[in-house]
Amino acid sequence: MGGRAYVLGKVFQAFLTLVLILIFNFFLFRIIPADPVKLLVRSSGHNMTEAQQDRLRHDLGLDLPVFPGQFIAYLKDTSRLNLGQSLFVSPGESVSSVFFRNLWPTLLLVGTSTIASTALGIWMGIYGGWRRGGFGDVSFMGSSLVLYAIPEFVLGILFLLLFGTALGWFPTGGFQSATGDYTGLAHVTDVLNHMFLPWLTLTLAYVGEFYLIMRSSLLDVLGEDYITLARAKGLREKVVLNKHAVRNALLPTVTLIALSFAFVLGGAITVETVFSYPGVGYLELEAIRSKDFPLLEGLFLFFAAAVIVANLVADLLYGYLDPRVRTA
Amino acid sequence: MVKGDSGMRKRTLVRAGVAAVTIAAVVILASPNGAFGQSSSTASTSPAHKVDFVEGTTADIKYTNPFTAISSSEYEILELNYDLLLQFGQKDLSASPGLAEMPTQSADGLTWTFKMRPGATWQDGQPVTSKDVLWTYRFVLQNDIGTLTSYFPFTTPDSFSAPDDQTFVWKTSKPTSAPLYPAWVYILPEHIWSKLSVKKASTDNSPVFPLVGSGAFQMDQWNKTAHTWSLSANKNYWGGAPQIDNYVIKKYDNVEAMVNALKTGDIDYASGISPDLFNSLKGVDGITTNAGVPSGFANLIFNTRGDYPAPDSSANPIGTGNPALLDPRVRTAIAMAIDKQDLVDRVLRGFGQPGTSIVPPRSAFWHWQPTPDETIPFDIAGANKILDDAGYVDTNGDGVREMPGGGKPLDFRLDIESEDSSRVRAARYIAGYLKQIGIQVTTQADSYQKTLAFWTANDFDMYMWGWGPDPDPSFILSVFTTDQCEIWSDACWSNKKYDQLYEEQKSATDLDARQKIVFQMQQLLYKENPEIVTYYDDTLEAYRSDRWTGFRLSPDPNGYLLNQYTTYSAITMHPVAAGQANAGSGGISTGVWGAVLLGIAAIIVIVVLVRRRKPDEERA
Numbered sequence: 001m002g003g004r005a006y007v008l009g010k011v012f013q014a015f016l017t018l019v020l021i022l023i024f025n026f027f028l029f030r031i032i033p034a035d036p037v038k039l040l041v042r043s044s045g046h047n048m049t050e051a052q053q054d055r056l057r058h059d060l061g062l063d064l065p066v067f068p069g070q071f072i073a074y075l076k077d078t079s080r081l082n083l084g085q086s087l088f089v090s091p092g093e094s095v096s097s098v099f100f101r102n103l104w105p106t107l108l109l110v111g112t113s114t115i116a117s118t119a120l121g122i123w124m125g126i127y128g129g130w131r132r133g134g135f136g137d138v139s140f141m142g143s144s145l146v147l148y149a150i151p152e153f154v155l156g157i158l159f160l161l162l163f164g165t166a167l168g169w170f171p172t173g174g175f176q177s178a179t180g181d182y183t184g185l186a187h188v189t190d191v192l193n194h195m196f197l198p199w200l201t202l203t204l205a206y207v208g209e210f211y212l213i214m215r216s217s218l219l220d221v222l223g224e225d226y227i228t229l230a231r232a233k234g235l236r237e238k239v240v241l242n243k244h245a246v247r248n249a250l251l252p253t254v255t256l257i258a259l260s261f262a263f264v265l266g267g268a269i270t271v272e273t274v275f276s277y278p279g280v281g282y283l284e285l286e287a288i289r290s291k292d293f294p295l296l297e298g299l300f301l302f303f304a305a306a307v308i309v310a311n312l313v314a315d316l317l318y319g320y321l322d323p324r325v326r327t328a
Numbered sequence: 329m330v331k332g333d334s335g336m337r338k339r340t341l342v343r344a345g346v347a348a349v350t351i352a353a354v355v356i357l358a359s360p361n362g363a364f365g366q367s368s369s370t371a372s373t374s375p376a377h378k379v380d381f382v383e384g385t386t387a388d389i390k391y392t393n394p395f396t397a398i399s400s401s402e403y404e405i406l407e408l409n410y411d412l413l414l415q416f417g418q419k420d421l422s423a424s425p426g427l428a429e430m431p432t433q434s435a436d437g438l439t440w441t442f443k444m445r446p447g448a449t450w451q452d453g454q455p456v457t458s459k460d461v462l463w464t465y466r467f468v469l470q471n472d473i474g475t476l477t478s479y480f481p482f483t484t485p486d487s488f489s490a491p492d493d494q495t496f497v498w499k500t501s502k503p504t505s506a507p508l509y510p511a512w513v514y515i516l517p518e519h520i521w522s523k524l525s526v527k528k529a530s531t532d533n534s535p536v537f538p539l540v541g542s543g544a545f546q547m548d549q550w551n552k553t554a555h556t557w558s559l560s561a562n563k564n565y566w567g568g569a570p571q572i573d574n575y576v577i578k579k580y581d582n583v584e585a586m587v588n589a590l591k592t593g594d595i596d597y598a599s600g601i602s603p604d605l606f607n608s609l610k611g612v613d614g615i616t617t618n619a620g621v622p623s624g625f626a627n628l629i630f631n632t633r634g635d636y637p638a639p640d641s642s643a644n645p646i647g648t649g650n651p652a653l654l655d656p657r658v659r660t661a662i663a664m665a666i667d668k669q670d671l672v673d674r675v676l677r678g679f680g681q682p683g684t685s686i687v688p689p690r691s692a693f694w695h696w697q698p699t700p701d702e703t704i705p706f707d708i709a710g711a712n713k714i715l716d717d718a719g720y721v722d723t724n725g726d727g728v729r730e731m732p733g734g735g736k737p738l739d740f741r742l743d744i745e746s747e748d749s750s751r752v753r754a755a756r757y758i759a760g761y762l763k764q765i766g767i768q769v770t771t772q773a774d775s776y777q778k779t780l781a782f783w784t785a786n787d788f789d790m791y792m793w794g795w796g797p798d799p800d801p802s803f804i805l806s807v808f809t810t811d812q813c814e815i816w817s818d819a820c821w822s823n824k825k826y827d828q829l830y831e832e833q834k835s836a837t838d839l840d841a842r843q844k845i846v847f848q849m850q851q852l853l854y855k856e857n858p859e860i861v862t863y864y865d866d867t868l869e870a871y872r873s874d875r876w877t878g879f880r881l882s883p884d885p886n887g888y889l890l891n892q893y894t895t896y897s898a899i900t901m902h903p904v905a906a907g908q909a910n911a912g913s914g915g916i917s918t919g920v921w922g923a924v925l926l927g928i929a930a931i932i933v934i935v936v937l938v939r940r941r942k943p944d945e946e947r948a
Contacts, residue, residue: 068361074524081669087776088390089401090390090552091390091391091533091535092532092533092534093533101552103552104553105553160588164588164592165588165591165592169915169916170594170915170916171589171592171594171819171915172585172589172592172594173580173581173585173589174554174555174578175553175554176553176554177554177577177594178380178382178554178556178578178594178595179380179382179521185918185922188918188921189915189916189917189918189921192915193915193921194915196915267707273581276555276580276581278552278553278555280553282581287774289747289774289776289777290775290777291775291778297394322891
C-alpha cells in the first residue's frame with residue numbers, strides 16, 4: 001500500500017467511526033426514561049398547563065416520533081453544528097457556547113499540564129532507561145509509581161489541605177478571585193495562582209505514565225543489534241542515545257501523547273471538581289447531575305470527535321515516523 | 329550524516345519560536361481581554377480602595393428574571409436589585425412600607441389605596457411611579473406567572489389601577505388581607521420591560537447588564553467562568569446608601585469548599601452551612617457564627633394519591649404506591665415511631681427543633697404548635713398497638729407486617745436526594761425506627777432530577793423533601809390543596825375540608841380570624857399525616873468578624889445576618905476599619921510568577937544554545 005492510500009484509508013476509517021458515534025449518541029439519550037418537559041416544569045416551578053407543556057414539547061421537537069422524525073432533525077442540526085440549548089446548567093444558552101466557555105480554562109490547565117508531564121516524563125524516562133538501576137532511576141521509579149498509584153483527586157485534596165487551607169499559600173479553588181477588578185499582569189497572576197494547585201496535581205499524577213512507557217521502550221531498543229553496531233562504530237554514548245535509541249523508543253510514546261491530548265478536551269473531571277475549576281470536566285459533572293440531556297449529548301459528541309481526530313493524527317504520525325507502518 | 333548549517337539554524341529557530349509562542353500564549357490567554365478574561369462585565373476598572381463584600385453560596389444562580397427565578401440565591405439577587413410595593417418588616421417580617429407607604433382600606437374592605445414613596449428612582453434615574461406597579465402586577469396576572477399569581481386572590485388584571493403617578497389602587501371581589509401578606513412580586517420598570525415581547529419578558533434568561541431596578545444594589549456582572557455575580561451599590565437608594573461598594577456572590581460546588589474559603593479569608597460570609605462544619609467554625613479566630621430561627625422544614629412524604637386523578641395528569645393516577653399508606657392509621661403509627669428529637673440531635677447536631685407543622689417557627693404569628701393533648705408522641709409500643717389493632721400483623725414471621733388478611737408486606741421504598749447529606753442520614757435513622765414497628769424500609773438515594781422523575785411518574789412509596797416557605801403562610805398552605813396535584817403538591821393529597829379552609833383564609837380580613845383558620849389547616853395536616861414534618865433546621869451562617877460589623881438581624885431577635893428577604897444588613901454592614909475589608913485569596917506575587925516564567929524561558933534558551941554550540945560530529 002502506498003503512502004497516499006494509507007492516509008486515505010485512515011481518514012475514511014475515522015470518518016466512519018464518527019458517523020457510528022453520531023448514531024449511537026442519538027439513541028443513547030433517547031432510551032433514558034425521563035420526560036425533559038416534566039422535569040423542566042417541576043424544577044423551574046412553572047405552573048404550566050398541559051397545553052403549554054405541549055407547546056414546549058413542540059418547541060423542543062419532542063412531539064415528533066423518535067425515528068425518523070427526531071433523528072433526521074438531529075442529523076440536520078448536528079451537521080450545522082447546532083447542538084441545541086442547555087436545559088438546566090445554563091438554561092437557554094446554546095450547548096456550543098457553554099462548551100467553549102468552559103473549554104478555555106481547561107485548555108489552559110490540562111493542556112499546559114499535559115505538556116509539562118509529557119516533557120518531564122519523557123526526559124525522566126530517557127534518563128532512567130539510560131542509567132538503569134542508578135540513583136536517579138530508582139528514585140524516579142519510586143516516586144512516579146507512588147504518584148501514579150494515588151488517585152489524582154486524593155492528591156488534589158492533599159495539596160488543597162496542605163497548600164490551600166493549612167499554609168494558605170494558594171487559593172482553594174475557582175478560576176479567579178471573586179473581587180478586585182484585576183487587569184493586565186495582576187489578572188494573569190491571579191489566574192496562575194488559582195491554576196497552580198490543580199496544575200501541579202495533574203502534572204505529577206501523569207508524569208509516571210510517560211516515565212514508565214518511555215523507560216521500558218528505551219530499554220527494549222537498547223538491546224537491539226543496531227545499538228551495538230552504533231557503539232562498535234565508535235560513536236559517543238550520547239550520540240548513540242540521542243540519535244539511535246531515543247528516536248526509535250519514542251514511537252510507542254507518540255500514541256500515548258496523541259491520546260493524552262485528546263483527553264485534554266474532556267477536561268479532568270475529578271481534579272476540576274476538587275478545585276471547583278470551571279473547565280469542561282466540571283461542566284460534564286454538572287450536566288450529569290442535573291440530567292441536562294442536550295448538553296450531555298453535545299459534550300459526548302465533542303469528546304468522541306476529539307479522540308477520533310487524535311487517533312487519526314497518531315496513525316498518520318506513525319506512518320511518517322516509521323515507514324514500516326505505511327507499507328505493512 | 330552531518331546536517332548542513334542552515335538546517336541546524338532552522339531547527340534552533342523553530343525551538344526558540346515554540347518557546348516564545350508558548351509563553352506568549354499563556355500570558356495572552358490569561359489576560360482580561362483574552363479568552364480567559366471573558367465576562368459580561370460593563371463595569372470599568374475600579375480604584376483599589378473600593379470596598380467589596382463577598383458572600384459564598386452553594387445554590388446556583390441561573391435566572392435573574394423575576395418571573396423565572398426560583399432558588400434562594402436567585403431571590404437574593406432580586407431582593408438586592410429590586411423592591412417590593414410593601415416590604416417585610418425588620419422585626420417580625422410583617423408588611424411595612426416599601427416603594428409605597430402602608431395602604432388605606434375602604435370601609436367595604438374591597439379597595440386598598442397605596443401612596444407611592446416620593447423621591448424613589450430607578451437606577452437609570454427615572455422616577456418610580458404607580459404605573460410601574462400597575463404594569464408589573466397586570467403582567468403577572470395576564471400571563472399567569474407561576475406561583476406569583478397566588479399573591480393576588482380575588483383579582484383580575486383590571487382590579488388594579490393607577491389614577492395618578494403617586495397613587496396605586498388594588499381592588500378585590502371579596503374582602504381579603506392579601507395586600508398585607510405582602511405580595512412577594514418585585515416591581516419592574518415599565519419603561520424597560522414593556523418594550524419586550526411577552527415571551528421574552530416572561531421566560532428570557534439573557535439579561536442585559538446592568539439590571540435596572542430600584543433596589544440598594546445593581547447587578548452589573550455575571551461571570552460564568554468565575555461563577556460570580558457582582559452588584560454595585562446604589563448610593564442614591566431611598567432606603568439609605570449602602571456602606572460598601574460591591575456585593576459579590578460566589579458559588580461553591582460544596583459546603584466544605586465554601587467553609588474552607590471562609591476560613592482562609594477568600595470570602596466574608598457563608599450561609600447554608602451544615603451542622604458539623606458549623607461546629608468546626610466555632611472558636612475560630614476572626615469568625616463569628618450565627619444560628620438563625622428555622623425558616624424551613626424537612627418532611628417525609630407518603631404516596632397518598634390513591635386513585636385521585638389530576639386534571640392534566642399524564643402520570644399514572646394509581647401509580648405504584650403501597651396501598652397501606654392510604655390508611656391514616658398506618659401513617660399515624662409511622663409518625664409515632666419517628667423519634668424527632670433524636671433526629672434533631674443526631675442529624676442536625678442540635679441545631680434545630682422537632683417538626684410539627686408546615687409553617688416554620690420563623691413565621692411566629694402563623695406557626696401552630698399542637699397542645700400536649702394533640703401531640704403525637706414518640707411511642708413505639710403505641711405505634712405497634714395501632715398497627716396490631718388495624719389488622720396489620722406479621723403472619724409469616726419474617727419480622728415484617730402484612731396488609732390485613734395476609735396480603736402485601738409493609739415494605740416501603742424511601743427515595744432521598746443523594747446530594748443532601750442530612751436527609752441521607754435521616755433516612756437511615758427512619759428506616760431503623762420503622763423496623764421496630766415491623767415496617768421494612770428500602771432507602772434509595774438518587775439525584776435531584778431522578779427523585780423528581782419518580783415523583784412525576786407517581787412511582788414511589790415515601791420520599792424526603794424540604795421547603796423554605798414565604799414569611800406569609802399562603803403559599804405553603806396552597807401546596808397541600810387538591811388543585812396543586814402535579815404542580816407543587818408533594819403527594820397529591822386531597823382533602824375537601826382543607827381546600828375549603830384554604831379559600832376561607834384568603835378572604836379573612838382580620839388577622840386574628842385568618843390566624844385561626846391557618847391554625848386549623850395546620851392541625852388538620854398534623855392529624856391526617858399525608859406527610860410528616862420531621863424537623864426544622866436552624867439557618868446556619870458565619871462571617872469574618874475581624875473585617876465586618878454593623879449587621880442588623882431580621883427578624884429580631886434570632887434572625888439572619890443576610891438573606892433576610894430585605895436589605896437591612898446589606899445597607900448597614902461595613903468594614904471594622906477602613907481599608908481592612910477586602911477578601912483576598914492566597915497566592916504568590918506577579919514578580920515571583922514573572923521570575924518563574926522567565927526562568928523556564930531561560931532554561932529553554934540555554935538548552936537550545938548549548939546544543940547549537942556542540943560540534944557537528946556529536947550531532948551525527
